[in-house]
Amino acid sequence: MAEDREPPPLADAVQTDFREVEEGEDLFVSTVSTLSPTSPEPASFPAEDISTNSNGPKQEILLDDDQEDLFAEATEEVSLDSPEREPILSDGPSPAITPVTPTVIITPRVDALFDRSLDEVKQISINVLYLFSIIQAFYFCLQGDGMNAYMAYKVTTKTSLSLFSRNEFSVKRRFSDFLGLHSKLASKYMHIGYIVPPAPEKSIVGMTKVKVGKEDLSSAEFVEKRRSALERYLMRTVNHPALVKDPDVIQFLENTELPRAVSTQALSGAGILRMVNKAADAVNKMTIKMNESDAWFEEKQQQFENLDIQLRKLHASVESLVCHRKELSVNTASFAKSAAMLGNSEDHTALSRALSQLAEVEEKIDQLHHEQAYADFYLFSELLGDYVRLITAVKGVFDQRMKTWSKWQDAQVMLQRKREAEAKLQYANKPDKLQQAKDEIKEWEAKVQQGERDFEQISKNIRREVERFEKQRVKDFKVVIIKYLESLVHTQQQLIKYWEAFLPEAKAIA
Amino acid sequence: MTSLSQDCDKEKLRSVSVDLNNDSSLLIDIPDALCERDKVKFTVHTKTTLNSFQKPDFSVSRQHEDFIWLHDTLVETEEYAGLIIPPAPPKPDFESPREKMHKLGEGEATMTKEEYTKMKQELEAEYLAVFKKTVQVHEIFLQRLSSHPNLSKDRNFQIFLEYDQDLSVRRKNAKEMFGGFFKNMVKSADEVLISGIKDVDEFFEQEKTFLLDYFSKIKDSTAKAEKMTRSHKNVADDYIHISATLNSIAADDNTALKQHLEKFAELLEKLRKVEGRVASDQELKLTELLRYYMRDIQAAKDLLYRRARALADYENSNKALDKARLKSKDVAQAEENQKQCLLKFDKLSESGKKELTSFKGRRVVAFRKNLIEMAELEIKHAKNSISLLQGCIELLKVN
Numbered sequence: 001m002a003e004d005r006e007p008p009p010l011a012d013a014v015q016t017d018f019r020e021v022e023e024g025e026d027l028f029v030s031t032v033s034t035l036s037p038t039s040p041e042p043a044s045f046p047a048e049d050i051s052t053n054s055n056g057p058k059q060e061i062l063l064d065d066d067q068e069d070l071f072a073e074a075t076e077e078v079s080l081d082s083p084e085r086e087p088i089l090s091d092g093p094s095p096a097i098t099p100v101t102p103t104v105i106i107t108p109r110v111d112a113l114f115d116r117s118l119d120e121v122k123q124i125s126i127n128v129l130y131l132f133s134i135i136q137a138f139y140f141c142l143q144g145d146g147m148n149a150y151m152a153y154k155v156t157t158k159t160s161l162s163l164f165s166r167n168e169f170s171v172k173r174r175f176s177d178f179l180g181l182h183s184k185l186a187s188k189y190m191h192i193g194y195i196v197p198p199a200p201e202k203s204i205v206g207m208t209k210v211k212v213g214k215e216d217l218s219s220a221e222f223v224e225k226r227r228s229a230l231e232r233y234l235m236r237t238v239n240h241p242a243l244v245k246d247p248d249v250i251q252f253l254e255n256t257e258l259p260r261a262v263s264t265q266a267l268s269g270a271g272i273l274r275m276v277n278k279a280a281d282a283v284n285k286m287t288i289k290m291n292e293s294d295a296w297f298e299e300k301q302q303q304f305e306n307l308d309i310q311l312r313k314l315h316a317s318v319e320s321l322v323c324h325r326k327e328l329s330v331n332t333a334s335f336a337k338s339a340a341m342l343g344n345s346e347d348h349t350a351l352s353r354a355l356s357q358l359a360e361v362e363e364k365i366d367q368l369h370h371e372q373a374y375a376d377f378y379l380f381s382e383l384l385g386d387y388v389r390l391i392t393a394v395k396g397v398f399d400q401r402m403k404t405w406s407k408w409q410d411a412q413v414m415l416q417r418k419r420e421a422e423a424k425l426q427y428a429n430k431p432d433k434l435q436q437a438k439d440e441i442k443e444w445e446a447k448v449q450q451g452e453r454d455f456e457q458i459s460k461n462i463r464r465e466v467e468r469f470e471k472q473r474v475k476d477f478k479v480v481i482i483k484y485l486e487s488l489v490h491t492q493q494q495l496i497k498y499w500e501a502f503l504p505e506a507k508a509i510a
Numbered sequence: 511m512t513s514l515s516q517d518c519d520k521e522k523l524r525s526v527s528v529d530l531n532n533d534s535s536l537l538i539d540i541p542d543a544l545c546e547r548d549k550v551k552f553t554v555h556t557k558t559t560l561n562s563f564q565k566p567d568f569s570v571s572r573q574h575e576d577f578i579w580l581h582d583t584l585v586e587t588e589e590y591a592g593l594i595i596p597p598a599p600p601k602p603d604f605e606s607p608r609e610k611m612h613k614l615g616e617g618e619a620t621m622t623k624e625e626y627t628k629m630k631q632e633l634e635a636e637y638l639a640v641f642k643k644t645v646q647v648h649e650i651f652l653q654r655l656s657s658h659p660n661l662s663k664d665r666n667f668q669i670f671l672e673y674d675q676d677l678s679v680r681r682k683n684a685k686e687m688f689g690g691f692f693k694n695m696v697k698s699a700d701e702v703l704i705s706g707i708k709d710v711d712e713f714f715e716q717e718k719t720f721l722l723d724y725f726s727k728i729k730d731s732t733a734k735a736e737k738m739t740r741s742h743k744n745v746a747d748d749y750i751h752i753s754a755t756l757n758s759i760a761a762d763d764n765t766a767l768k769q770h771l772e773k774f775a776e777l778l779e780k781l782r783k784v785e786g787r788v789a790s791d792q793e794l795k796l797t798e799l800l801r802y803y804m805r806d807i808q809a810a811k812d813l814l815y816r817r818a819r820a821l822a823d824y825e826n827s828n829k830a831l832d833k834a835r836l837k838s839k840d841v842a843q844a845e846e847n848q849k850q851c852l853l854k855f856d857k858l859s860e861s862g863k864k865e866l867t868s869f870k871g872r873r874v875v876a877f878r879k880n881l882i883e884m885a886e887l888e889i890k891h892a893k894n895s896i897s898l899l900q901g902c903i904e905l906l907k908v909n
Contacts, residue, residue: 306762314755321748328741335734342727347720348874354881474767481774482906488781489899495892503885509878 150174151207151223153230157253163245164254175207177258178230184248185237190393191400192454193461195469196243197236198389200229228378232386239472281399288406294459300466301398308391315384322376329369336362350509357505361498368494375487383480387473394469397462404458408451415444535559536656538671540649545641549573550602552648556671562663563672574601576670576677577648583666590661591816591854592861594869596654597805602644607637625754628779632747632786639790643798711859717866718814725807732800739797742789749782770906777902781895788891795884803873810869817858824851 156170182199189196206222238244238253252258292298336359343355422437535558542553555569581598584590611633618626652671655661670677709715753775760771827848834844 303762307759310755310759310762314752314759317748317751317755321745321752324741324744324748328738328745331734331738331741335731335738338727338731338734342724342731345720345724345727347716347724348870351874351877354877358881470765474765477767478770478906478909481770482903485774485777485899485903485906489896489903492892492895492899496889496896499885499888499892503882503889506878506881506885509874509881 150176151226153227155234155253161244163250166254169254171253171256171258173252173258174260175202175226175230176260177252178233180258180260181237181248181252182233185243185246188246188248189242190397191404191458193397193400193458193465194240194242195390195393195397195465197233197240198393199233200226201389225382228382229386232382236386236390241468288402290402290405296463297398297401297459301395304391304394304398308388308395311384311388311391315381315388318376318381318384322373322381325369325373325376329366329373332362332366332369336360336366354505354509357502361502364498365495368491368498372487372491375484379480379484379487383476387476390469394466397465401455401458401462404451404455408448408455411444411447411451415441415448418444536662538649538652538656540645540652543641543645550641550644552645554652554671562668568672568674570671570674572670572677574599574648577651579677580666580670581651584655584661584664585812587664587666590664591820592813592858592865593658593660594806594809594813594865595661596651596658597802597809599644599647599651600805602640604637604640607633607640610636621751622754622758624757625751628750628754629747632750635786636743643794647802713863714814714817714859717810721807721811721814725804725811728800728804728807732797732804735792735797735800739789739793742785742792746782746785746789749778749785753778753782766909769909773902773905777898780898784891784895784898788888791887791891792884795880795887799876799880803876806869806873810866813862813865817855817862820851820855820858824848824855827851 152172152174154170155173156168157164158168160167179199179202182196185196203222203226206226237249243249339355339362340359343352343359346352346355418437418440422434422441425434425437537557539555540552541555544551544553550573552572552574553569554572555567556563557567559566578598581595584595614626614629614633621629655664655667661667709718756771756775756778760768760775763771827844827850831841831844831848834841
């Protein structure tokens with residue numbers, strides 16, 4: 001509860017200036033975070049049994065609904081403790097904030113992670129710790145100039161799943177590694193209807209500023225935003241019952257060395273190929289006219305279409321709120337300074353003191369607004385941003401189903417043609433060609449059957465995935481709404497405190 | 511055309527300057543105002559027991575320019591040189607809500623009907639608030655005049671209150687406006703005049719230093735407070751959009767989330783009203799307070815200027831007398847002139863001292879009252895917000 005939280009113990013936190021970080025100190029250590037709050041579905045099937053067939057889930061994955069609900073209450077939601085974090089949101093010189101590195105407080109609520117009371121609960125929680133500072137990024141500079149430097153993220157995993165060789169381990173990963181992971185998972189699972197969580201977006205501008213060595217608050221803000229986004233991305237990925245067992249995921253989390261994912265670069269050969277494919281897909285989407293026999297799919301697609309539009313709108317409004325709240329914070333700080341000067345200038349003693357007190361109150365309030373803007377962003381805005389991207393993935397999966405259907409239809413058409421060809425050849429006297437035709441018919445019959453099976457499989461998968469997705473969405477939003485409201489409560493309570501302290505000062509003016 | 515009937519909101523702004531309208535022999539208020547296109551027409555209502563007026567109870571219609579005329583006339587009156595003339599009310603400024611209304615019209619297509627209606631309501635409220643504010647500053651101006659022992663007896667003031675026809679004939683014609691331009695130039699010369707020379711009189715020296723410095727500081731504070739209030743309003747407006755979109759999502763939603771979204775949207779709608787009140791209360795108690803006293807301090811500075819000019823006149827008359835004595839020509843006239851200048855200067859200094867002292871007292875009292883009220887309102891609104899928020903949280907957690 002927000003009310004129970006104590007103000008962050010700033011004195012104890014890691015609070016070093018950028019320059020001192022060379023010792024390899026952890027600058028930012030996030031609180032234990034599980035943004036998607038509950039235990040995953042894997043609990044319903046024997047986690048010990050690691051499938052050796054690692055090329056994608058050919059086996060059934062059972063989703064046991066009952067067990068899922070058990071977990072809903074079991075694990076305490078531990079999320080980014082946003083209100084406690086030192087705000088690093090203001091860009092540009094904010095008068096009330098002295099240039100100090102952002103500090104983050106750890107309160108590892110380990111007990112919340114491992115709810116041992118439920119034996120069947122096997123749970124992964126991942127801490128993504130941001131280890132290397134901007135300066136230390138140059139440690140990884142490949143050759144010469146700063147543009148080759150990259151930010152390394154330390155990914156720490158704590159788990160009791162026997163999928164992994166240890167209970168706790170850390171690795172270093174680059175942003176492109178995350179993109180590479182997503183790319184692999186997408187290519188493996190999307191075409192059979194799994195909703196693969198999308199990776200955070202690239203940002204050339206943001207990263208360039210960091211590389212250029214700008215040690216200002218906006219760079220720090222960018223890095224923290226990215227770190228947090230990567231963390232949420234990983235959490236969503238491992239919360240997926242099939243994906244968590246995927247060897248690429250396991251490798252990503254465990255292996256010290258990872259082959260560099262070059263194909264994720266925008267202008268690489270693979271990148272260009274991706275763009276071409278995307279364009280082709282878009283064209284196909286327009287041309288495929290599917291006979292939808294299943295009302296459920298039609299309904300769901302429409303639903304997601306609507307939700308997409310609304311969420312984007314909401315996201316834009318919340319971004320505007322964040323922006324205005326930041327402005328409010330800056331303007332309040334500016335007023336505080338002005339009021340202080342006014343107080344100094346005032347020659348009536350008691351009034352002078354009251355004005356100085358007012359200045360102090362306003363300065364504290366500007367900090368409050370700043371922290372609230374932080375909460376606005378990390379709780380509310382980022383969640384919406386994530387879901388906008390997730391829904392794009394969902395729509396992608398529906399598109400895959402259309403493609404599968406289309407392939408099946410094409411196979412049927414082809415089969416028909418082959419049959420017609422064979423019929424024609426019956427009357428011509430070409431025995432070897434006839435045999436070939438008969439073989440081709442067999443081939444295409446098999447393809448048609450496979451096409452139908454694929455279509456049915458993807459339809460089934462999608463139904464299940466959407467159900468899981470919706471459950472997760474409800475949970476995520478419920479949790480975030482409450483957390484956000486609690487942050488607002490906290491702000492208001494602080495406001496009362498400050499003004500109640502000021503009131504006697506105002507009354508003391510004689 | 512917007513008409514306005516005054517209500518208890520009058521009290522809010524009146525507290526900016528206290529001790530007004532205590533003397534029942536001359537009671538002035540502005541019960542009504544009409545807004546026609548760009549012009550605001552104020553109904554000035556006077557109730558009096560004084561014989562100098564033709565009727566005991568009467569009303570006239572005045573425009574903003576009439577108030578300015580009255581103010582400038584008083585400033586130019588020699589007799590009142592030793593008084594702090596209450597600052598003229600600022601011109602009615604509907605620019606901000608008008609601009610916002612325009613933007614709203616442009617963005618109408620992107621909003622739901624509900625959202626648009628709410629934004630429009632919000633803007634109308636803002637427009638009304640500006641309107642109320644302008645009425646009140648005009649009212650306060652008149653009330654300060656009526657409660658001043660000297661100024662209340664001014665002939666032009668009486669004309670302003672009584673003359674039942676258009677005052678436009680008496681207002682500045684081109685020639686006078688030109689004169690006004692010169693006046694401003696002289697004023698800037700005055701600033702140099704009084705800031706440069708150290709005054710012999712301790713009291714005035716202190717006052718001068720204080721007022722000059724304080725003026726620049728309070729001007730800055732006023733501007734910053736205004737920016738702060740505007741940001742606050744922006745945040746409240748954002749809540750409207752968020753609430754409306756949440757409602758749209760909730761309408762389409764058929765999961766367990768529906769109720770959460772609806773309650774959240776409802777809460778935000780209530781919260782934004784509170785935030786709006788916080789912003790407008792802050793504006794009234796803080797920004798308006800600062801703005802008013804900024805103008806008042808300018809009026810006090812003007813008094814110092816006039817005194818400085820009187821001193822300069824006196825010094826010049828001394829020099830003229832010496833010259834006359836040297837030439838033995840027009841000595842009596844020069845002596846008389848010098849005596850008059852000294853008299854004038856002494857009178858100015860004496861009344862100036864009184865005015866400045868009472869001004870300080872007035873200022874301190876007004877600040878105290880407004881700061882207390884602002885703090886109390888902030889606390890009240892925050893408590894209100896908390897109860898709304900916690901109520902909602904309870905409801906959501908139960909589900």
